[in-house]
Amino acid sequence: MLVNILNTDFSDKLRKFEIPTCLRVCAGTDGSVTFLLEIMTRHDVNVLTEKQHQVPADESMASLFDINVGNDVNCRVVMLVAGGIPYVYAKSLAPVERMPESVCQDMMRADIPIGKILREHGIETRRDFDTIEIIKGDSLFGCESVLSRSYKIIHNGDVLMWINEQMPVDGRWDL
Amino acid sequence: MLVNILNTDFSDKLRKFEIPTCLRVCAGTDGSVTFLLEIMTRHDVNVLTEKQHQVPADESMASLFDINVGNDVNCRVVMLVAGGIPYVYAKSLAPVERMPESVCQDMMRADIPIGKILREHGIETRRDFDTIEIIKGDSLFGCESVLSRSYKIIHNGDVLMWINEQMPVDGRWDL
Numbered sequence: 001m002l003v004n005i006l007n008t009d010f011s012d013k014l015r016k017f018e019i020p021t022c023l024r025v026c027a028g029t030d031g032s033v034t035f036l037l038e039i040m041t042r043h044d045v046n047v048l049t050e051k052q053h054q055v056p057a058d059e060s061m062a063s064l065f066d067i068n069v070g071n072d073v074n075c076r077v078v079m080l081v082a083g084g085i086p087y088v089y090a091k092s093l094a095p096v097e098r099m100p101e102s103v104c105q106d107m108m109r110a111d112i113p114i115g116k117i118l119r120e121h122g123i124e125t126r127r128d129f130d131t132i133e134i135i136k137g138d139s140l141f142g143c144e145s146v147l148s149r150s151y152k153i154i155h156n157g158d159v160l161m162w163i164n165e166q167m168p169v170d171g172r173w174d175l
Numbered sequence: 176m177l178v179n180i181l182n183t184d185f186s187d188k189l190r191k192f193e194i195p196t197c198l199r200v201c202a203g204t205d206g207s208v209t210f211l212l213e214i215m216t217r218h219d220v221n222v223l224t225e226k227q228h229q230v231p232a233d234e235s236m237a238s239l240f241d242i243n244v245g246n247d248v249n250c251r252v253v254m255l256v257a258g259g260i261p262y263v264y265a266k267s268l269a270p271v272e273r274m275p276e277s278v279c280q281d282m283m284r285a286d287i288p289i290g291k292i293l294r295e296h297g298i299e300t301r302r303d304f305d306t307i308e309i310i311k312g313d314s315l316f317g318c319e320s321v322l323s324r325s326y327k328i329i330h331n332g333d334v335l336m337w338i339n340e341q342m343p344v345d346g347r348w349d350l
Contacts, residue, residue, distance in 0.1 A: 015217045021197060021350050028214040030294070031206025031302075039203040042190045119205070124299040124330060127206075154299060175196050 010129040010149075017134060019147065020173035026088070027147050027167060030127045032115025033088060034080060040175045043083035047111050051077040054096065065095045065159050072096040074107055085172055086141045094161040114161065118153070125160065128152045134169060143168030185304040185324075192309060194322065195348035201263070202322050202342060205302045207290025208263060209255060215350045218258035222286050226252040229271065240270045240334050247271040249282055260347055261316045269336040289336065293328070300335065303327045309344060318343030 014028045022040050026033050034045045054072045062069045073095050080088040092114060096104060106117045118125060130150040140146045146166050153161040167173075189203045197215050201208050209220045229247045230236075237244045248270050255263040267289060271279060281292045293300060305325040315321045321341050328336040342348075 011213070014214060021215055022200075024214050025197075025200055025211060028210065029204060029206045030210055030290075031204045035203065035205060036200060038186070039189060039199050040196055115205075119301065122301060122329075124301050124332075126294070126297060126299045154297075156299070 034113035
């Protein structure tokens with residue numbers, strides 16, 4: 001089974017953006033963003049949680065995750081902050097029935113980044129890119145230009161999580 | 176099961192190295208190095224193969240992969256080159272019996288990076304870090320200081336590959 005998982009459209013767009021290299025790297029990695037941020041900034045990454053709750057799946061979530069409408073979906077909105085500077089605003093959706101129990105417990109705790117949770121529990125995954133774009137006009141962390149990307153984390157062939165990450169396009173990425 | 180997969184020793188060492196940020200990122204990513212190189216340089220990465228052959232497992236390989244001594248292990252030595260500049264010298268060992276058949280065929284072809292092979296076949300993995308060090312005195316791509324890291328790619332709970340990557344510590348990483 002050969003899958004077009006690379007999503008060449010995603011890669012082509014990313015290469016053409018005139019943005020700082022470290023931002024392009026974080027926006028393009030198929031690994032953990034938190035981990036890259038720690039390497040780049042040489043600071044620990046703090047997770048500041050804006051929301052953490054469960055919602056019943058609506059039709060679009062049910063379709064995305066291949067679950068029944070009404071089933072529990074964990075919804076998390078966080079900021080990733082390193083050295084006092086916010087770098088990433090991240091929303092995640094994860095169907096509760098899909099998460100290994102231990103992972104689920106860690107997800108309910110607000111302060112652990114998803115990449116670390118998966119890593120610490122030894123979960124094998126792949127990340128499939130969906131979309132990437134630069135949005136002008138909205139403001140994020142004091143910046144009017146925002147890179148937004150979405151991807152899925154796949155585990156055991158199912159969608160374990162859907163993630164949208166937004167990153168300000170400015171000089172904070174000159175690391 | 177909580178596993179110390181993050182390998183905090185690896186991370187601590189990496190953060191302390193006084194090296195270009197893009198080098199630190201490539202040396203620290205738990206995703207595909209080839210893919211990061213393409214994002215950083217905005218060039219396609221070419222794989223130049225120095226060796227590609229199979230060897231019978233010796234005792235240390237048998238122990239590493241949990242296979243029988245004498246079983247076939249694929250051995251590959253390549254350079255990753257982007258925009259005419261060599262960035263990475265990579266050796267990989269992979270037990271043939273562990274590889275899905277389609278992956279095995281692509282591995283025998285010399286010109287496809289491992290990250291792309293895994294990605295194109297939709298293989299779910301995690302990468303467990305072993306060692307990282309900076310070696311002085313050897314020369315790699317005209318540079319006397321060489322960052323060397325080793326890690327395992329885990330699939331279905333088994334070691335699918337062992338990889339050692341060496342990267343010159345110099346200004347080519349100021350991207």
